[in-house]
Amino acid sequence: MTQKFSFALNGRDGKARTGIISTPRGEIRTPAFMPVGTAATVKAMLPENVRATGADILLGNTYHLMLRPTAERIDRLGGLHRFMNWDRPILTDSGGFQVMSLAALRKLTEKGVTFKSHIDGSRHEVTPERSMEIQKLLGSDIVMCFDECPALPASEEDVAKSMRLSMRWAARSRDAFGDRPGHALFGIQQGGVTQDLRAESAEALREIGFDGYAVGGLAVGEGQEAMFGVLDYAPDMLPEDKPRYLMGVGKPDDIVGAVARGIDMMDCVLPSRSGRTGQAFTRFGVVNIKNARHQDDPRPLDADCTCPACRNYSRAYLHHVYRSQEIIASMLLTWHNLHYYQELMQGMRDAIADGRFDAFQAAFHDRRKDGDIAPL
Ligand SMILES: [Zn+2]
Numbered sequence: 001m002t003q004k005f006s007f008a009l010n011g012r013d014g015k016a017r018t019g020i021i022s023t024p025r026g027e028i029r030t031p032a033f034m035p036v037g038t039a040a041t042v043k044a045m046l047p048e049n050v051r052a053t054g055a056d057i058l059l060g061n062t063y064h065l066m067l068r069p070t071a072e073r074i075d076r077l078g079g080l081h082r083f084m085n086w087d088r089p090i091l092t093d094s095g096g097f098q099v100m101s102l103a104a105l106r107k108l109t110e111k112g113v114t115f116k117s118h119i120d121g122s123r124h125e126v127t128p129e130r131s132m133e134i135q136k137l138l139g140s141d142i143v144m145c146f147d148e149c150p151a152l153p154a155s156e157e158d159v160a161k162s163m164r165l166s167m168r169w170a171a172r173s174r175d176a177f178g179d180r181p182g183h184a185l186f187g188i189q190q191g192g193v194t195q196d197l198r199a200e201s202a203e204a205l206r207e208i209g210f211d212g213y214a215v216g217g218l219a220v221g222e223g224q225e226a227m228f229g230v231l232d233y234a235p236d237m238l239p240e241d242k243p244r245y246l247m248g249v250g251k252p253d254d255i256v257g258a259v260a261r262g263i264d265m266m267d268c269v270l271p272s273r274s275g276r277t278g279q280a281f282t283r284f285g286v287v288n289i290k291n292a293r294h295q296d297d298p299r300p301l302d303a304d305c306t307c308p309a310c311r312n313y314s315r316a317y318l319h320h321v322y323r324s325q326e327i328i329a330s331m332l333l334t335w336h337n338l339h340y341y342q343e344l345m346q347g348m349r350d351a352i353a354d355g356r357f358d359a360f361q362a363a364f365h366d367r368r369k370d371g372d373i374a375p376l
Contacts, residue, residue, distance in 0.1 A: 079139030275334030
């Protein structure tokens with residue numbers, strides 16, 4: 001197995017790309033969807049079951065892990081892979097986004113951010129240097145630059161100011177990361193929905209040089225049309241030969257649209273979180289298992305799905321255990337949703353490699369238009 005981090009493109013269809021990211025901990029097939037393991041677990045799933053859905057890589061949240069159980073403790077216990085029993089690649093975010101969205105009493109300076117923990121009120125400081133240190137202690141394979149995201153809505157002037165601060169932090173992140181063979185550091189493009197600012201950000205990142213590039217600051221409530229508007233040009237500004245990662249996206253149709261625009265990696269809590277709230281993603285769109293129409297329905301969620309929830313259980317059973325608040329409801333629906341997402345990714349990888357991505361997209365949208373199977 002390779003000891004280096006590398007990316008090879010194996011096929012393209014229009015702007016869509018398919019390839020392989022190689023790391024010492026295994027290969028990541030792209031386009032890739034990364035399930036989110038916020039607190040060192042993908043909720044309701046054993047790691048081997050997450051792998052069985054087809055996931056090559058997980059995402060871990062720096063903010064949550066630094067507060068509890070702390071990066072230092074995870075390091076003493078052998079690193080995040082060993083701690084959570086996942087030996088394949090892990091990408092960690094920088095903590096920046098969640099400091100902004102979850103922590104209290106935030107104070108932002110040129111140096112970094114100080115804040116109070118949302119768990120116990122303790123005071124913390126995260127700087128680009130500290131974020132690199134935490135992600136190293138966790139043993140992350142793909143490390144993200146520490147950046148700042150302005151709260152929306154924001155004026156163009158504020159977005160520009162924030163983006164330029166993030167670019168200075170990107171340079172400090174690069175310096176602090178140093179030379180770590182087999183580990184990758186990704187830069188994050190900012191600039192909101194303004195093309196000139198996106199270009200300026202991309203130029204600054206290329207100047208510094210990274211192993212991969214994320215499109216940041218999207219999926220924060222701007223809506224799909226605005227997001228696709230940015231994705232029509234933003235990925236093209238980033239180096240061709242490096243992976244491009246769209247952070248925090250998304251719903252199945254967001255993912256297909258992002259891949260069509262040249263994105264290689266994505267992550268989102270949606271399939272796991274929705275599984276716990278009774279929502280299933282299927283080829284027909286979203287199915288709400290809590291709906292009374294399922295209570296006498298002996299059919300599976302999706303007759304063509306090979307996940308355990310669909311192979312072994314009826315809609316009536318899933319409805320019953322969800323309504324009874326049984327833990328197995330979260331387990332089965334999360335499994336199904338992650339399985340569906342990974343099958344979608346595999347379908348896209350195959351379609352891109354075969355040069356039939358347009359037909360794949362048309363079929364994807366057609367099936368969803370018809371909606372769920374008719375009630376019995
Ligand atoms: Zn299923």
